[in-house]
Amino acid sequence: xxxxxxxxxxxxxxxxxxxxxxxxxxxxxxxxxxxxxxxxxxxxxxxxxxxxxxxxxxxxxxxxxxxxxxxxxxxxxxxxxxxxxxxxxxxxxxxxxxxxxxxxxxxxxxxxxxxxxxxxxxxxxxxxxxxxxxxxxxxxxxxxxxxxxxxxxxxxxxxxxxxxxxxxxxxxxxxxxxxxxxxxxxxxxxxxxxxxxxxxxxxxxxxxxxxxxxxxxxxxxxxxxxxxxxxxxxxxxxxxxxxxxxxxxxxxxxxxxxxxxxxxxxxxxxxxxxxxxxxxxxxxxxxxxxxxxxxxxxxxxxxxxxxxxxxxxxxxxxxxxxxxxxxxxxxxxxxxxxxxxxxxxxxxxxxxxxxxxxxxxxxxxxxxxxxxxxxxxxxxxxxxxxxxxxxxxxxxxxxxxxxxxxxxxx
Numbered sequence: 001x002x003x004x005x006x007x008x009x010x011x012x013x014x015x016x017x018x019x020x021x022x023x024x025x026x027x028x029x030x031x032x033x034x035x036x037x038x039x040x041x042x043x044x045x046x047x048x049x050x051x052x053x054x055x056x057x058x059x060x061x062x063x064x065x066x067x068x069x070x071x072x073x074x075x076x077x078x079x080x081x082x083x084x085x086x087x088x089x090x091x092x093x094x095x096x097x098x099x100x101x102x103x104x105x106x107x108x109x110x111x112x113x114x115x116x117x118x119x120x121x122x123x124x125x126x127x128x129x130x131x132x133x134x135x136x137x138x139x140x141x142x143x144x145x146x147x148x149x150x151x152x153x154x155x156x157x158x159x160x161x162x163x164x165x166x167x168x169x170x171x172x173x174x175x176x177x178x179x180x181x182x183x184x185x186x187x188x189x190x191x192x193x194x195x196x197x198x199x200x201x202x203x204x205x206x207x208x209x210x211x212x213x214x215x216x217x218x219x220x221x222x223x224x225x226x227x228x229x230x231x232x233x234x235x236x237x238x239x240x241x242x243x244x245x246x247x248x249x250x251x252x253x254x255x256x257x258x259x260x261x262x263x264x265x266x267x268x269x270x271x272x273x274x275x276x277x278x279x280x281x282x283x284x285x286x287x288x289x290x291x292x293x294x295x296x297x298x299x300x301x302x303x304x305x306x307x308x309x310x311x312x313x314x315x316x317x318x319x320x321x322x323x324x325x326x327x328x329x330x331x332x333x334x335x336x337x338x339x340x341x342x343x344x345x346x347x348x349x350x351x352x353x354x355x356x357x358x359x360x361x362x363x364x365x366x367x368x369x370x371x372x373x374x375x376x377x378x379x380x381x382x383x384x385x386x387x388x389x390x391x392x393x394x395x396x397x398x399x400x401x402x403x404x405x406x407x408x409x410x
Contacts, residue, residue, distance in 0.1 A: 003242075005117040008251045009305045016307060020254050023279055025051050028059075031284040034084035036077055037070055038286060053265070057256065061263045061275065061289045064233070068097045084284055091137040091232060099137055099232040102282020109280070110137075110235030111252050112145025112228070118241045118248070119204040119226035121175045123150030128168055128200075130178020130186075131207065132158050137232045138207060142177040151175070158182060165189050172199040180205040180214055180225065187221050197222075204228055209313065229292075229313065233285060234276050238310045243302040246309035253278050255308060256287070257296055260317040260405055261331030262338065263287065271295045271403035273317035274310070293317050293403040314403060321350050321408040323357050323387055332384045333405040336361070339380050342373065345399045348381075348389070351409040360390045362399060369393045 004010055011019075029047035031038035041060055050056055062082075070080025079090070079100055088103040102109050121127060127146050131138035133155055146153045154171060156164045156178070165186055176183050183203055190197055203218065203225040210227050218225040228239040229247055237255065238247035249255050256265050257272040266272040274290045293314040300306050319330040333348050345364045352358045361381050363369070369377075374391050381389035 003304065005114045009114075009248075009307065011306060013300075013306050016251070020279075021051055021053070024056065024254070024277070025049075027277070027279055027281075027284055028286065030084065030281060031286055034281075035284060036081035038082070038284065040081075042286070053254075053256070056254070056277065056287065057258075057263065057265050059263075059287050061258075061287050062285060063289045064097065064291065067233070068095050071098055082285070083282065085282055087282065089137075089140070091140070092135045093232055100283050101137065101140065102280055105280065105282055106148070108144050108148035109282070110141040110144060110230065111250055112141050112230065112236055113148040114145075114250060115226075115228035115230070115236055115239035116142075116145050116149050116151070116175075116177065116204050118239050119175075119228075120202040120224060120242075121146070121149065121151055121177075121204065124152075125175055126152045126154060126171060126173040127175035127177050128154045128156050128164070128171075128173045130156050130158065130164070130176060130182040141230065141232075141235070142204075146177065153177075161185055161189060165193075165195075168197055168200070169195055172197065174199050174201060176200060176203040176205075176223070178205065179207045180210040180218075181208055183218070183223070183225070184214070187218075187223070191221075202226075206230055227312075229310070231290060233283070234278050234288060234290075235280070237274070237276055237290075241301060241303040241305060245301055245303075246297045247312055248301055248303075248305045249308040249310065251307065252280070255296075255310070257294065258289075259334050259337065260293070260319060260403055261329060261334035263289075264334070264338065266295075268296045268298055269401070271311075271314055271401050273403070289317075291316055291318050295401070295403075317403065319404065319406040321348075321406050323350055323359055323385075326386060328359075328385050328387065328406060330405040333361075335384050336377070336380050340373075340377060342366070342369070344396065347399055347405055347407055348385075349407045349409060353410060357410070358390070359385075359387050360392050362392045362394055364394050364396050364399055366396060 028050045087100040089101040091099045133139035206228045226240040230236045236250040238249045254277040256275040274292045294310045297309040347362045349360045
């Protein structure tokens with residue numbers, strides 16, 4: 001019984017990078033030809049030239065808001081023209097936003113089996129699925145992964161906790177796949193009734209935060225819980241392994257960390273927005289901005305998997321504040337950084353009360369900033385935000401590496 005799902009997980013990093021970048025031009029060309037939305041977004045792009053991360057970084061971002069707007073405005077084109085070909089099923093998330101299960105792909109189109117395997121779930125086992133099967137795709141995502149793994153599933157869904165507990169007691173599954181909150185409720189109810197679940201040893205949880213304290217709580221009750229980072233649009237992005245040292249990036253996606261409010265890639269270790277390009281032919285999302293903050297961890301996982309690792313979910317990237325009747329967005333601060341490459345980091349801090357807002361642009365640079373540069377920064381900030389902004393130059397390393405470009409202290 002292998003610790004690894006397949007040989008892809010232990011490839012030399014250079015070989016993986018070469019394979020992903022070799023597949024990228026064909027995926028760009030496919031998106032241009034098969035997706036009406038990307039035919040417009042990528043008009044004039046030479047797909048053959050998109051063969052490096054630097055070239056990929058020149059393409060525009062696609063956001064959830066773009067998908068929702070296209071779906072609402074272009075109903076004649078199913079899914080706003082982003083899908084390539086006929087879907088197998090269509091799901092709905094709040095908004096509403098419609099997501100696709102692509103047809104003519106593998107039995108595991110969201111690639112969840114890899115995360116289930118890393119969590120210790122194996123063929124022949126039974127997993128209780130605690131995700132919704134109604135409207136949203138999470139239940140179907142887990143079930144497809146379990147089926148591809150050769151494991152059986154009980155479609156518990158959400159709610160009806162008494163019936164779900166009865167099923168757990170009757171069927172004694174070896175695993176659980178669902179939200180951590182539902183798993184806790186079920187374990188609590190079992191304990192209240194004096195019931196044991198001795199077979200339940202493994203869990204893959206997602207959809208909510210699962211802090212270390214909760215992981216420890218599960219472990220005290222005999223359940224090793226592992227997390228995965230997935231979305232309805234992209235499928236699996238990254239997953240936890242027994243090393244419990246970050247989340248290993250899935251083999252079927254290209255992940256970038258970019259400065260919030262921009263598409264500019266950040267260096268390893270810097271906190272920024274997670275941007276994903278999927279190699280799915282049925283739903284070829286290119287540079288999809290998740291809105292989530294994370295960072296790439298240095299080095300490889302102690303578990304032996306060699307792909308990039310993410311620190312995990314570190315917050316949301318869609319930052320804004322209303323100042324003197326005007327909205328300020330992270331993209332405007334990112335614009336200041338772009339115009340002033342001498343800066344390492346910047347943060348717009350809003351403070352004050354009773355309509356007496358004070359706006360300070362805190363900046364870090366490798367060396368002291370001359371007065372002329374400070375004046376130039378004030379003018380740039382005013383040009384981009386339409387606000388009078390003070391500039392505060394800080395010593396290198398003063399601003400935390402948390403991806404935050406706007407801090408509202410009011």
